[in-house]
Amino acid sequence: MTTLTLQNVSRWYGNVVAVNDITMSLGPGVTGLLGPNGAGKTTVLHMMAGFLAPSRGAVTLDDAPAWRNPAIYKQLGLVAEKEAVHGFLTAREFVNASAKMHKLSDPKAATEWALQMVEMTDAADRRIETYSKGMRQRTRVAAALVHNPQVLLLDEPFNGMDPRQRMHMMALLHELGDRGHTILFSSHILEEVEQVSGTVQVMVAGRLAASGDYRRIRRLMTNRPHVFAVKSSDDRKLAVALIAEKSVNGVEIAGEGLTVRAGDYGSFTRALPRIALGEGIRLRKVIPSDESLESVFSYLLEA
Amino acid sequence: MSTVAWITARGLFGRRRVLLLLPLPILLIVLAVICDAAGVDAREWGAPVIVGLGLAVLLPVVALIVGTGVLGSEVDDGTIVHILTKPLPRRDIILAKLGVAVVASAVTAAVPLFVAGVLADSVRFGLALAVAAALGAVAYSALFLLLSLLTRRPVLLGLVYILVWEGLLGRFVSGTRVLSIEQYVITVGDRLSPATDILDPKVGLPVALVMAAIFAVGGTLFAVNRLRSFSMAGETS
Numbered sequence: 228m229t230t231l232t233l234q235n236v237s238r239w240y241g242n243v244v245a246v247n248d249i250t251m252s253l254g255p256g257v258t259g260l261l262g263p264n265g266a267g268k269t270t271v272l273h274m275m276a277g278f279l280a281p282s283r284g285a286v287t288l289d290d291a292p293a294w295r296n297p298a299i300y301k302q303l304g305l306v307a308e309k310e311a312v313h314g315f316l317t318a319r320e321f322v323n324a325s326a327k328m329h330k331l332s333d334p335k336a337a338t339e340w341a342l343q344m345v346e347m348t349d350a351a352d353r354r355i356e357t358y359s360k361g362m363r364q365r366t367r368v369a370a371a372l373v374h375n376p377q378v379l380l381l382d383e384p385f386n387g388m389d390p391r392q393r394m395h396m397m398a399l400l401h402e403l404g405d406r407g408h409t410i411l412f413s414s415h416i417l418e419e420v421e422q423v424s425g426t427v428q429v430m431v432a433g434r435l436a437a438s439g440d441y442r443r444i445r446r447l448m449t450n451r452p453h454v455f456a457v458k459s460s461d462d463r464k465l466a467v468a469l470i471a472e473k474s475v476n477g478v479e480i481a482g483e484g485l486t487v488r489a490g491d492y493g494s495f496t497r498a499l500p501r502i503a504l505g506e507g508i509r510l511r512k513v514i515p516s517d518e519s520l521e522s523v524f525s526y527l528l529e530a
Numbered sequence: 531m532s533t534v535a536w537i538t539a540r541g542l543f544g545r546r547r548v549l550l551l552l553p554l555p556i557l558l559i560v561l562a563v564i565c566d567a568a569g570v571d572a573r574e575w576g577a578p579v580i581v582g583l584g585l586a587v588l589l590p591v592v593a594l595i596v597g598t599g600v601l602g603s604e605v606d607d608g609t610i611v612h613i614l615t616k617p618l619p620r621r622d623i624i625l626a627k628l629g630v631a632v633v634a635s636a637v638t639a640a641v642p643l644f645v646a647g648v649l650a651d652s653v654r655f656g657l658a659l660a661v662a663a664a665l666g667a668v669a670y671s672a673l674f675l676l677l678s679l680l681t682r683r684p685v686l687l688g689l690v691y692i693l694v695w696e697g698l699l700g701r702f703v704s705g706t707r708v709l710s711i712e713q714y715v716i717t718v719g720d721r722l723s724p725a726t727d728i729l730d731p732k733v734g735l736p737v738a739l740v741m742a743a744i745f746a747v748g749g750t751l752f753a754v755n756r757l758r759s760f761s762m763a764g765e766t767s
Contacts, residue, residue: 273761273762276615278611278614278760278761278762279761279762280759280761295758295759297614297616297617297618297619297620298617299617300615300616300617301617303615304615305611305615307608307611307762309608309611311607311608311609311611311612312609312612313537313540313541313609313612315540315541315544315545316537316540321612324533324536324537325612325616327533328533328534328613328616328618329616329617330617370612371615
């Protein structure tokens with residue numbers, strides 16, 4: 228098992244602090260590195276990939292430093308944000324060249340495997356400069372995957388992809404994560420992270436604002452009301468009963484069903500079925516309506 | 531051929547930039563042929579064509595185009611990352627790129643110089659020029675490869691070296707000649723064909739050889755070290 232660790236890592240450019248005292252440890256599975264533009268995500272990824280020295284702290288891959296240590300690339304693959312490919316090569320030549328530079332025992336087989344993983348086999352003999360943005364991106368992922376690295380870092384991998392390619396890329400990342408690879412991808416688009424991974428590292432202004440399962444992060448922020456959409460067999464009767472419950476801050480009767488604002492996630496989710504049972508009301512739908520990453524994110528920004 | 535060298539060569543000859551290498555050698559050969567055919571004395575046209583155009587312009591400019599093309603253009607467009615994310619010793623990457631640059635610029639410069647040398651004097655003089663040009667190609671390539679890693683504008687800095695340092699200061703300030711690759715090439719060419727009095731060496735042979743070696747080896751070692759610390763700036767777009 229390979230662990231990528233950042234220990235009190237800071238990086239500054241002159242007087243500007245790009246990354247401020249970040250400590251995190253990444254193991255197998257898919258993790259999203261989330262944050263607005265300029266939060267320092269790319270700087271963190273570059274430090275993880277050995278393309279930037281931390282000003283302070285240590286970035287290690289299984290205790291080996293990432294900086295000035297090309298040996299880490301045996302276990303690490305990087306798909307940088309900048310869409311740079313040798314356009315004069317075909318995808319097959321490009322991926323095969325990567326395989327050869329990794330000194331793999333069977334570069335041809337590895338190339339075919341990687342091209343299959345990203346569904347690029349059909350177009351693999353065309354020059355890369357003739358590809359669409361999504362195809363180039365997948366070619367780059369294939370080149371980064373060809374040596375089957377334990378750790379794969381992707382900087383904004385979904386940029387420029389159409390929805391179908393996006394779905395496919397997400398499925399691919401999931402599959403790799405399920406197989407025990409450590410996958411970290413950055414994004415400033417919340418839905419991407421939400422769909423791909425439950426685990427997020429949220430960066431805001433160079434700091435690690437939150438990390439862990441994003442639903443859990445949301446629950447921890449109890450100072451904000453949690454909003455639930457509730458539908459039941461008798462909405463008005465349920466509203467009356469709910470308002471007496473301590474963990475409920477407000478109830479609104481919407482067009483269809485209720486919008487309930489709860490102060491404490493845990494108490495409310497325990498109280499709701501008890502109250503419904505006591506009143507003889509059948510619950511039809513209970514959905515935490517602001518659990519999207521978007522709201523988690525805006526709370527963190529306000530904090 | 532290593533994969534790095536293969537990609538480098540494909541990148542160098544696959545771009546339109548390679549066409550920039552053609553005009554100067556063609557011009558040199560055409561001028562030499564015209565002068566020779568018109569019956570002009572080689573002592574009159576030899577120095578301005580072979581030294582003034584061939585050694586002072588053709589060789590360094592070709593080496594600059596190629597030397598910055600093998601690495602600088604990849605650094606510029608970011609494709610270098612694909613090569614750097616491999617568990618390859620950085621020394622191997624630099625040596626592969628340097629090898630491609632040296633061969634490409636040595637061939638491009640040595641062939642027209644050989645032709646001009648034969649027309650001006652003898653086959654021996656032609657060979658002397660070709661060998662000296664190849665040696666110069668090694669020193670220039672190492673220098674320009676290093677410049678690609680030291681600055682974002684290697685071509686500009688390289689031109690300053692060729693035009694200002696070698697071309698202008700080298701003519702008026704004698705001390706600068708010790709750091710002029712052009713002068714080493716002239717000295718070596720003259721020593722290999724001493725009977726020809728077209729070349730006018732300004733530095734001694736030991737100085738020329740030692741300094742050329744320092745440029746080649748020092749530039750390469752420095753470039754390897756720079757590549758180990760290759761950084762990508764965090765673009766906050």
